[in-house]
Amino acid sequence: MTTSAPQDAPQEDYLLLDQQICFSLHAASRAFTSAYRVVLKDLGITYPQYLVMLVLWEQGELPVKKLGERLRLDSGTLSPLLKRLEAAGLVRRERSARDERSVEVRLTGEGTALRERALAVPRRIVSATSFDVDEIRDLRDRLNVLTAALDEAALDEAALED
């Protein structure tokens, strides 16, 4: 696999391409976040907080663990974020009675009500992208493939450390 490079010539070019792709993804992600920041300011929540609310609006309630799996975020990110959502009155956090290790995150009435106002968000974002729905879906699919491949590669890497 890692014999010395099959083609050594374009290694310089790869560094340039790398500069372009990693910059592009990073910049796109930040531009996207920035667009949401503007739109979400009315709702008083941030972009990552919005992601959490989207899951809760769909699921109603679920433990921190499940939330982390859905969003690929760990407790180091979620714990303080959920505290802020709780301080804002949008969710409650309660230790599960059945398993005291687990913390259930539940929407409050206020949190549920916020969904109505959030319905206007996607349209504003979509229009800001100048993409149509099919293009967005296609981009989403590509990104999911990319993420899955990167995750798998990360697992392989981890497996090598034995």
Add this chain to the structure above:
Amino acid sequence: MTTSAPQDAPQEDYLLLDQQICFSLHAASRAFTSAYRVVLKDLGITYPQYLVMLVLWEQGELPVKKLGERLRLDSGTLSPLLKRLEAAGLVRRERSARDERSVEVRLTGEGTALRERALAVPRRIVSATSFDVDEIRDLRDRLNVLTAALDEAALDEAALED
């Protein structure tokens, strides 16, 4: 433009689509960053620091201002990051003699030398994505279009605040 919705029925669907696309982009960006984190650990730099080094390897030296324009980062991000690169011995920062407001960022010998080791990075990342070069280029182009559209929409928004 913003008359009441041309089609009200699928507003719920939009919220679902939004959940998917914003999650996908966010997750892809983090998966990408994570892949770089693994590869860059050998070089002792982080992903945003690598972005800075890529620009410096191409340009040799340039003021903080120009660096920020290239990377779309402001001084609040760059100042501490550049201090860390300086502490690591990879760059020097010097007030410009001609314009004392400006700070020139220059590669040190060590910083220049690091490029040799960085040449191995892109190939490892590309192989982790399981995409071929054309697919990567295409994705990069789409992301650039997306970013440009979002930036323009942000400008329009700002223009409305008069």
Add this chain to the structure above:
DNA sequence: CACAATTCAATTGCCCACAACTAAATGGCG
């Protein structure tokens, strides 16, 4: 039952992103 391994959330510490503000230097303009 008792003890060890595992699971789960929280905390700590470091880095990045960005808004808002500060301070210093520059360039124009009366």
Add this chain to the structure above:
DNA sequence: CGCCATTTAGTTGTGGGCAATTGAATTGTG
């Protein structure tokens, strides 16, 4: 020349992301 708007970095404060660690609860196993 003297003053003011602009430009440029830096600082501060808030929020996120993540690795590493902690502590409590649970599960598994002898």
